[in-house]
Amino acid sequence: MSTFQYDVLVIGAGGAGLMAALYASKSANTAVLSKLYPTRSHTGAAQGGISAALGNHEEDHWEWHAYDTVKGSDYLGDQDAIEIMCREAIDVVIELEHMGLPFDRTPEGKIAQRPFGGHTRNYGEAPVRRACHAADRTGHMILQTLYQQCIKHNVNFFDEFQVLDLIIEDGVCKGAIAYEIDTGEIHTFHAKAVILATGGWGKCWSVTSNAFTLTGDGAAIVLRHGVPLEDMEFFQFHPTGIWKMGILITEGVRGEGGILRNNLGERFMERYSPTLKDLAPRDVVSRAIYMEIREGRGIDGKDYVYLDATHLGRERIEKKLPDIADFCRTYLGIDPAEQPMPVQPTAHYAMGGIPTDVDGRVIVDANNTPLYGLYAAGEVACVSVHGANRLGTNSLLDLVVFGRRAGIHAAAFANEIEFQPIPDNADEPTRELVERVRTHDGDENVATIRAEMQKLMMNNVGVFRTEELLTEAVEKLKELKERARNISIQDKGKRFNQDLLEAIELYNLLDLAEVTALSALNRTESRGAHSREDYPERDDENWLKHTLIYREEDGSYRFDYKPVTITKFEPKPRVY
Amino acid sequence: MKVKLRIKRFNPEKDKEPWWGEYDVEMDPTDRVLDALHYVKWHIDGTLTLRRSCGHGICGSDAMRINGVNRLACKVLLRDVAPVVTVEPILGLPVIKDLVVDMEPFMAQYRSVMPYFVNDEPPPPRERLQSPEERAVFDDTTKCILCACCTTSCPSFWARGEYVGPAAIVQAHRFIFDSRDRAAAQRLEILNEPDGIWRCRTVYNCTNACPREIKITEAIAEVKKALLFSRL
Numbered sequence: 001m002s003t004f005q006y007d008v009l010v011i012g013a014g015g016a017g018l019m020a021a022l023y024a025s026k027s028a029n030t031a032v033l034s035k036l037y038p039t040r041s042h043t044g045a046a047q048g049g050i051s052a053a054l055g056n057h058e059e060d061h062w063e064w065h066a067y068d069t070v071k072g073s074d075y076l077g078d079q080d081a082i083e084i085m086c087r088e089a090i091d092v093v094i095e096l097e098h099m100g101l102p103f104d105r106t107p108e109g110k111i112a113q114r115p116f117g118g119h120t121r122n123y124g125e126a127p128v129r130r131a132c133h134a135a136d137r138t139g140h141m142i143l144q145t146l147y148q149q150c151i152k153h154n155v156n157f158f159d160e161f162q163v164l165d166l167i168i169e170d171g172v173c174k175g176a177i178a179y180e181i182d183t184g185e186i187h188t189f190h191a192k193a194v195i196l197a198t199g200g201w202g203k204c205w206s207v208t209s210n211a212f213t214l215t216g217d218g219a220a221i222v223l224r225h226g227v228p229l230e231d232m233e234f235f236q237f238h239p240t241g242i243w244k245m246g247i248l249i250t251e252g253v254r255g256e257g258g259i260l261r262n263n264l265g266e267r268f269m270e271r272y273s274p275t276l277k278d279l280a281p282r283d284v285v286s287r288a289i290y291m292e293i294r295e296g297r298g299i300d301g302k303d304y305v306y307l308d309a310t311h312l313g314r315e316r317i318e319k320k321l322p323d324i325a326d327f328c329r330t331y332l333g334i335d336p337a338e339q340p341m342p343v344q345p346t347a348h349y350a351m352g353g354i355p356t357d358v359d360g361r362v363i364v365d366a367n368n369t370p371l372y373g374l375y376a377a378g379e380v381a382c383v384s385v386h387g388a389n390r391l392g393t394n395s396l397l398d399l400v401v402f403g404r405r406a407g408i409h410a411a412a413f414a415n416e417i418e419f420q421p422i423p424d425n426a427d428e429p430t431r432e433l434v435e436r437v438r439t440h441d442g443d444e445n446v447a448t449i450r451a452e453m454q455k456l457m458m459n460n461v462g463v464f465r466t467e468e469l470l471t472e473a474v475e476k477l478k479e480l481k482e483r484a485r486n487i488s489i490q491d492k493g494k495r496f497n498q499d500l501l502e503a504i505e506l507y508n509l510l511d512l513a514e515v516t517a518l519s520a521l522n523r524t525e526s527r528g529a530h531s532r533e534d535y536p537e538r539d540d541e542n543w544l545k546h547t548l549i550y551r552e553e554d555g556s557y558r559f560d561y562k563p564v565t566i567t568k569f570e571p572k573p574r575v576y
Numbered sequence: 577m578k579v580k581l582r583i584k585r586f587n588p589e590k591d592k593e594p595w596w597g598e599y600d601v602e603m604d605p606t607d608r609v610l611d612a613l614h615y616v617k618w619h620i621d622g623t624l625t626l627r628r629s630c631g632h633g634i635c636g637s638d639a640m641r642i643n644g645v646n647r648l649a650c651k652v653l654l655r656d657v658a659p660v661v662t663v664e665p666i667l668g669l670p671v672i673k674d675l676v677v678d679m680e681p682f683m684a685q686y687r688s689v690m691p692y693f694v695n696d697e698p699p700p701p702r703e704r705l706q707s708p709e710e711r712a713v714f715d716d717t718t719k720c721i722l723c724a725c726c727t728t729s730c731p732s733f734w735a736r737g738e739y740v741g742p743a744a745i746v747q748a749h750r751f752i753f754d755s756r757d758r759a760a761a762q763r764l765e766i767l768n769e770p771d772g773i774w775r776c777r778t779v780y781n782c783t784n785a786c787p788r789e790i791k792i793t794e795a796i797a798e799v800k801k802a803l804l805f806s807r808l
């Protein structure tokens with residue numbers, strides 16, 4: 001065991017964590033802890049693009065981008081934060097280019113842009129080309145570029161260190177407790193500021209575009225420390241995952257002209273979204289696919305539809321969507337230039353998360369009271385710029401804009417204060433947890449409980465929800481949590497004990513599944529990705545507000561609410 | 577479909593020598609090798625250890641030797657390798673446990689070639705311009721996910737672990753041929769060292785192993801050419 005001391009500790013090495021680390025390390029002694037090698041982070045999976053109103057192909061303005069984001073969020077996004085994001089987008093994308101990011105280029109040599117769902121010209125008139133891209137591997141390029149810059153600037157990395165707890169005392173965060181995967185040692189990291197950038201929790205669901213390692217550790221840890229989670233009922237289902245596998249087929253396919261078709265060959269999106277059609281926002285398209293399936297128009301009567309790109313031509317596909325073509329060949333044995341791709345909605349992105357202000361500071365109540373020393377950025381955070389539904393390409397943007405802001409603010413904060421003393425036994429709860437999981441002799445298995453939870457979440461807390469389904473989910477999750485106490489693992493060793501870590505990750509997933517189901521049951525309206533069949537309308541009078549869910553000491557939950565910040569755009573009916 | 581997995585096991589806390597574990601599992605032909613390994617780990621022997629994350633060939637975590645060839649376990653379907661599937665750790669890096677190897681020597685080689693963009697001229701207010709043609713020159717080598725399939729299948733690397741290896745050369749190529757970068761000469765100098773690019777004997781193992789289908793040998797040849805024509 002050792003104790004390390006850093007001014008700023010960044011937990012997570014995806015786009016958000018690396019951006020925060022680059023900025024924090026300019027003026028503060030900074031270390032990055034990551035349970036994966038940084039380049040394994042799921043930011044590398046992002047395909048389609050990062051949005052910024054550069055206007056490289058046609059007229060565009062950040063105000064249009066802000067409007068689209070607000071409307072896309074079904075008016076739940078905080079408009080002050082959205083304005084910051086869309087304004088800073090231009091400068092941050094240029095900064096990435098200056099760091100060497102290899103964007104695709106226009107004939108004049110500028111950054112190339114493509115259309116994406118919900119991004120429009122002049123407040124909703126027609127799609128606009130706003131997504132800056134590098135083929136269909138934009139996230140890979142962002143992750144690589146940021147990691148390369150971290151190497152260049154000698155940022156300290158602790159790779160394969162899994163954080164299991166935070167040190168929070170008297171409303172101040174003072175560090176983290178990490179498990180060194182290789183050795184099984186538990187280390188204390190004493191810090192002045194901690195930035196959580198641990199990504200999402202798609203692994204709560206059975207069909208997901210998310211990595212096996214996206215288990216929401218950061219969100220679950222703060223929840224147990226009494227920090228609320230915001231808007232957890234809003235989880236995005238991306239309309240086009242590979243049938244049964246969930247692997248993502250980027251919206252960029254539709255951006256390039258791909259079309260969704262049912263078993264009759266109909267372009268059914270024309271009925272659901274006359275203006276934007278296949279480029280409507282994700283919540284709209286995912287619901288449309290489910291409606292088609294429900295009305296018997298899935299392919300072969302099954303639960304999928306076709307994404308047709310055959311008319312784009314082989315050259316365009318190989319050039320603009322090479323990785324998608326590769327996935328289709330590898331996993332489906334089909335050639336997308338010849339055959340349509342079987343797709344179904346896949347659990348994709350957490351709009352909700354740890355509440356923060358626009359500088360990444362974690363806040364603990366409706367009055368925006370900060371928890372000193374604790375920051376969050378990226379998918380784990382809820383600023384909230386995505387509200388009830390995120391537009392494609394806005395997450396990569398969120399990572400770099402708010403990762404940067406969090407890094408700058410955390411370093412400035414750290415430079416103003418002294419290290420706060422931490423207790424000698426700060427790691428005690430973690431040691432107990434690890435020992436209990438390692439030695440407990442029960443008759444339950446991690447994989448079985450996880451699979452049951454994932455299926456339950458898919459069926460009951462998916463695209464369409466009802467009181468009945470959600471109530472059942474809440475009850476069953478309670479049972480699963482009870483059973484999970486009786487898990488027994490087989491690996492009792494210290495070296496690279498993933499058996500142990502998977503059990504701890506399951507506890508995190510179960511907590512997040514539970515708060516998701518509870519928040520969804522609580523919100524009796526339909527808005528964005530949260531679609532209640534028993535409350536099909538948006539209800540601004542009662543529900544134009546953010547949910548905060550708190551866990552009490554006794555394990556029960558309590559709700560509170562936070563007003564939505566509205567600056568320019570008053571809520572209107574949302575038609576596309 | 578019945579599949580027999582033969583997995584090279586080694587747990588330094590218990591085993592003196594590596595041993596072969598055999599597991600019979602029932603899987604779909606379209607399942608990935610990774611799914612079969614997960615089945616073993618989740619339902620037969622929880623001590624089986626491997627790295628993985630994305631599950632679809634883009635994070636580079638699960639490079640291993642599958643039936644004697646370096647592959648990503650998540651990118652190989654069982655129907656293409658069954659009924660008997662032999663799985664071993666990649667060669668030439670120290671084994672930590674089962675299929676997990678110590679990646680640090682590989683990452684050190686990566687870091688040695690200045691794998692980052694260098695241009696200290698004051699940047700323009702907007703993006704640096706680059707034509708689609710200039711961009712295309714290094715497109716292939718931007719795809720690398722640092723999985724190590726190439727380097728750990730290279731006979732020159734097996735013979736001498738200090739050889740910088742194809743993955744690092746791929747990374748160097750990505751920057752040497754980027755029209756915006758200004759440190760090509762320094763990288764070429766690094767690759768001109770005794771354990772640099774000249775250890776490559778052009779055996780093509782690396783190219784065959786690359787899950788991103790990067791034309792590695794071609795990239796190496798381009799760097800060699802750049803070295804021959806630069807006056808170092």
Ligand SMILES: Cc1cc2nc3c(=O)[nH]c(=O)nc-3n(C[C@H](O)[C@H](O)[C@H](O)COP(=O)(O)OP(=O)(O)OC[C@H]3O[C@@H](n4cnc5c(N)ncnc54)[C@H](O)[C@@H]3O)c2cc1C
Nearest residue numbers: 012013014016035036043048049163199378379393395396
């Ligand atoms: C397939 C796919 C395609 C996408 N395409 C796009 C797109 O085109 N455009 C767009 O804008 N968005 C896209 N998204 C969304 C976007 O990519 C993600 O929201 C974003 O990358 C999340 O980044 P992050 O930095 O928050 O976390 P991640 O990149 O997920 O990184 C999480 C980090 O936290 C670390 N970590 C986690 N838990 C712990 C712990 N306990 N201890 C230590 N470290 C820990 C991990 O090691 C990792 O480094 C896509 C998402 C997916 C899944």
Ligand code: SF4
Nearest residue numbers: 730776777779780782
């Ligand atoms: S071509 Fe060169 S780098 Fe590739 S395997 Fe052969 S010797 Fe190694």
Ligand code: SF4
Nearest residue numbers: 720721723724726786
């Ligand atoms: S060049 Fe290919 S095989 Fe080598 S590390 Fe990169 S992706 Fe892997």
Ligand code: FES
Nearest residue numbers: 629630631635636
């Ligand atoms: S798990 Fe990511 S490459 Fe295989």
